[in-house]
Amino acid sequence: MTQDLNENLSLDTVIRQRIKGLRLAKGWSLDALAARCFLSPSTLSRIETGHRRIALDQLVPLAKALGTTLDQLVESAEDDDVVIRPEPEHQRGVTTWLLSREHSASGTTVAKMRITPERSMDDVGLSVHPGREWFTVLSGTVSLVLGERTILVQEGQAAEFSTMVPHRVGAHEGPVDVLTIFDHGGERAHLHSHD
Known part of the structure; x- marks a missing residue:
């Protein structure tokens, strides 16, 4: 149970980082993204900083506004093995x-x-x-x-x-x-x- 909770917290943090990172990569302010996904800038700020829970009905418009899919926005951050060992x-x-x-x-x-x-x-x-x-x-x-x-x-x-x-x-x-x-x-x- 504790491990599942830690994994969920970790994924929650990654999702927040992805939202903020994608917003900044587009050069958008909180106001600009908020207008595109019909959230208030203060709600978006609290989502990015972890002071507000992220609801599924918020993630869908956020993903669309950021030019990504819901699946990509919430995919696991786990990469069990990032090293590729090619065989000739x-x-x-x-x-x-x-x-x-x-x-x-x-x-x-x-x-x-x-x-x-x-x-x-x-x-x-x-x-x-x-x-x-x-x-x-x-x-x-x-x-x-x-x-x-x-x-x-x-x-x-x-x-x-x-x-x-x-x-x-x-x-x-x-x-x-x-x-x-x-x-x-x-x-x-x-x-x-x-x-």
């Missing part, structure tokens, strides 16, 4: 480490990839799928084929492109390490294509 997945000429959790809220997947010349550009067909992809080159040089063009992307450079253009990413004259962000279409096409 090997395919011919490509090793991939997933650096984001599956089913991330943002709808994107972050991965580090090492591509070696063993992944022959002739063995890998051009890929086309809805969405966009982004990568930055950590080491080496990427050979990026976009339609009829071949673009060399050097270490320290980044590339972003529509994945509706037929494309292929490979290593140019040696291994290359990239940090990449895929949307759902890119994840299915590039990370699960051999499942």
Whole structure:
């Protein structure tokens, strides 16, 4: 019972901090937010400082006014394990480490990839799928084929492109390490294509 009470107090404090933090991030005064969610500035001030209990019927308009959802405003502050321990997945000429959790809220997947010349550009067909992809080159040089063009992307450079253009990413004259962000279409096409 005491632990549940402490967890509820902790979540209550986090919700108050989120309300105030989101308000300040938007550059709004108490008056500005109060007008948007039909509360008095003094009520809002007492909510933020913990001098008034937060009622559910207040949270819904607060979340809407702050541009978030009720679920995001009241989600648990518990992150049992914030460290991601990527396991390498090997395919011919490509090793991939997933650096984001599956089913991330943002709808994107972050991965580090090492591509070696063993992944022959002739063995890998051009890929086309809805969405966009982004990568930055950590080491080496990427050979990026976009339609009829071949673009060399050097270490320290980044590339972003529509994945509706037929494309292929490979290593140019040696291994290359990239940090990449895929949307759902890119994840299915590039990370699960051999499942």
